[in-house]
Amino acid sequence: MASQRSSLLPYLLAGPYVLMFAIFVAYPVGRALYMSLFDWGIFGPNAFVGFNNYLSLFGDRRFWGSFWVTSGFAAMYVPMIVVVSLLLAVLLHRKLTGIAIFRTAFFLPIVINVAVAAIAFNWLLEPNIGFVDKMLKLVGLPGQNWLAQPGWALFAISLVALWINVGFMVIILLAGLENIPDELYEAARLDGSRPIHDLFYITIPLLRPILLIVIVLSIVHAFQVFGEVLIMTQGGPFGSTTVMTMLLYEEGFERFALGRAAAIGVVITIIIATLSFIQFRFFRRQV
Amino acid sequence: MRNAQILRWIVLCVLALLWIVPLVALVLFSFAPPAEVLKGVFVPGEWTLDNYAKVLFETTRGVSVPTALLNSTIIMLLQVAGILLLDIPAAYAFARMRFFGRDVIFFMVLVSMMMPGILDVISLYDLMANLGLVNTLAGVILPGLPRVIGLFILRQFFMEVPKEMEDAAKMDGATDFQVFTRIMIPLAMPSIITITVISALYSWNNFLWPLIVTNTPSAMPVPVVIAYMSADTSAVLNYTVLLAAAFVTSLPMILLFLLGQRWIVSGMRPSSGIK
Numbered sequence: 001m002a003s004q005r006s007s008l009l010p011y012l013l014a015g016p017y018v019l020m021f022a023i024f025v026a027y028p029v030g031r032a033l034y035m036s037l038f039d040w041g042i043f044g045p046n047a048f049v050g051f052n053n054y055l056s057l058f059g060d061r062r063f064w065g066s067f068w069v070t071s072g073f074a075a076m077y078v079p080m081i082v083v084v085s086l087l088l089a090v091l092l093h094r095k096l097t098g099i100a101i102f103r104t105a106f107f108l109p110i111v112i113n114v115a116v117a118a119i120a121f122n123w124l125l126e127p128n129i130g131f132v133d134k135m136l137k138l139v140g141l142p143g144q145n146w147l148a149q150p151g152w153a154l155f156a157i158s159l160v161a162l163w164i165n166v167g168f169m170v171i172i173l174l175a176g177l178e179n180i181p182d183e184l185y186e187a188a189r190l191d192g193s194r195p196i197h198d199l200f201y202i203t204i205p206l207l208r209p210i211l212l213i214v215i216v217l218s219i220v221h222a223f224q225v226f227g228e229v230l231i232m233t234q235g236g237p238f239g240s241t242t243v244m245t246m247l248l249y250e251e252g253f254e255r256f257a258l259g260r261a262a263a264i265g266v267v268i269t270i271i272i273a274t275l276s277f278i279q280f281r282f283f284r285r286q287v
Numbered sequence: 288m289r290n291a292q293i294l295r296w297i298v299l300c301v302l303a304l305l306w307i308v309p310l311v312a313l314v315l316f317s318f319a320p321p322a323e324v325l326k327g328v329f330v331p332g333e334w335t336l337d338n339y340a341k342v343l344f345e346t347t348r349g350v351s352v353p354t355a356l357l358n359s360t361i362i363m364l365l366q367v368a369g370i371l372l373l374d375i376p377a378a379y380a381f382a383r384m385r386f387f388g389r390d391v392i393f394f395m396v397l398v399s400m401m402m403p404g405i406l407d408v409i410s411l412y413d414l415m416a417n418l419g420l421v422n423t424l425a426g427v428i429l430p431g432l433p434r435v436i437g438l439f440i441l442r443q444f445f446m447e448v449p450k451e452m453e454d455a456a457k458m459d460g461a462t463d464f465q466v467f468t469r470i471m472i473p474l475a476m477p478s479i480i481t482i483t484v485i486s487a488l489y490s491w492n493n494f495l496w497p498l499i500v501t502n503t504p505s506a507m508p509v510p511v512v513i514a515y516m517s518a519d520t521s522a523v524l525n526y527t528v529l530l531a532a533a534f535v536t537s538l539p540m541i542l543l544f545l546l547g548q549r550w551i552v553s554g555m556r557p558s559s560g561i562k
Contacts (some may be wrong), residue, residue: 013380025433114492129328171556
């Protein structure tokens with residue numbers, strides 16, 4: 001009798017979550033794959049087109065343009081956030097006067113939403129009146145219309161993404177640093193090792209699994225960058241910041257080519273999954 | 288060694304200053320007349336509360352910041368409550384009970400964690416349109432409920448509670464359900480607080496899905512309204528108003544951060560879930 005009742009209990013406990021997961025996660029993912037096989041307009045499916053959405057994407061210059069823009073973004077953003085967050089984590093790891101204030105300064109952007117960050121940076125990057133130009137003028141360098149120039153706009157956006165996300169990566173790296181025993185550093189110091197050697201011969205090798213997490217997460221973030229672009233440049237100037245998510249947004253919600261947009265989502269997912277998989281394989285061999 | 292410490296301190300000072308300047312500037316100029324922005328000064332020469340008066344009492348192009356604050360507050364409260372109500376029992380069942388399909392379902396949940404949110408926004412929008420939930424708070428709230436992170440953190444916690452505690456309670460005549468409510472939930476309180484804080488943060492700041500499911504200003508939560516305001520052609524002329532709106536709407540999360548920094552940090556550490 002008692003066992004009869006208890007055997008129902010797990011279903012009652014897990015059931016609501018599983019149901020919501022099925023409706024709002026599993027079903028939409030399945031439906032995204034399904035939609036990507038159709039010419040799907042605002043009023044529903046027009047025709048089954050098989051893999052034509054994918055094939056037409058691969059023949060579309062705009063798609064390849066967005067692919068290279070996203071890759072360019074990742075190529076700037078990922079190394080930058082890995083280096084900066086590692087530097088900050090090493091600097092913030094041990095006790096120091098005012099360490100709590102320093103940590104707060106880098107962690108605070110975590111709670112600022114992307115819209116607020118984007119408008120703040122839009123203002124700071126304004127030509128002539130923005131802080132960035134004013135500071136450059138102080139040291140005698142020329143200002144720019146940062147967000148209006150194809151060469152600079154994507155870089156400016158990658159700096160904003162760095163500003164927002166670095167605290168999160170520092171938290172992850174600090175957790176990793178705590179697991180490296182202090183004795184290692186003490187032994188190295190007795191052997192006359194310098195701090196810079198400690199970094200390359202102790203910290204980075206032992207931090208490898210955590211660094212891998214940081215790199216993979218940063219790549220995942222980079223291929224999903226969206227809010228910063230939408231608010232700061234809307235994909236311009238001249239499409240130079242039209243990342244793949246931006247193209248998906250335009251196809252889906254401006255042209256209402258929902259099947260094609262769903263196909264872009266699937267392609268982004270496949271790219272992220274492939275890159276993550278390669279990273280894990282590569283690093284596992286190295287360790 | 289002494290020099291190394293001083294160098295470390297100086298580097299941190301410079302970087303921290305760089306990181307904090309955007310926010311400090313935002314706050315300072317939100318209290319300045321619009322003309323101060325155009326002058327190109329680092330600190331405003333004049334001060335005013337006009338920007339806040341506009342943000343809190345005026346409605347332009349259907350945008351009202353107080354409405355957005357109200358929307359976000361309702362969304363946050365319901366979403367956090369929903370997440371906790373779904374996650375706590377489910378995590379317990381996944382961690383300590385056997386049931387049909389448990390491992391397969393949990394594997395699917397894990398896989399979903401690695402999928403980008405952008406994958407299903409199109410189909411989710413289509414689903415919400417069919418359910419008539421576009422431009423409703425329910426439309427914003429529902430897809431955020433089966434979030435994986437809380438389930439993950441709590442499952443991890445429940446798995447580590449020793450079996451002896453459960454057995455001892457059962458010896459005293461407790462049922463399985465009582466073990467869960469009287470023993471496990473109180474034990475899990477620190478994890479539950481962590482999940483409450485990071486869920487509140489996610490709920491308030493989430494941008495992509497609310498942007499897609501709302502298109503009338505009266506239904507928009509805070510980040511979407513800020514984006515909507517910034518797209519206004521007169522935004523540049525009224526930067527200070529935009530900054531005031533940005534600060535007012537960020538204030539609840541800044542306070543949450545100052546009060547609950549350690550919970551936020553513990554929720555984001557890899558050991559607690561994000562793998």
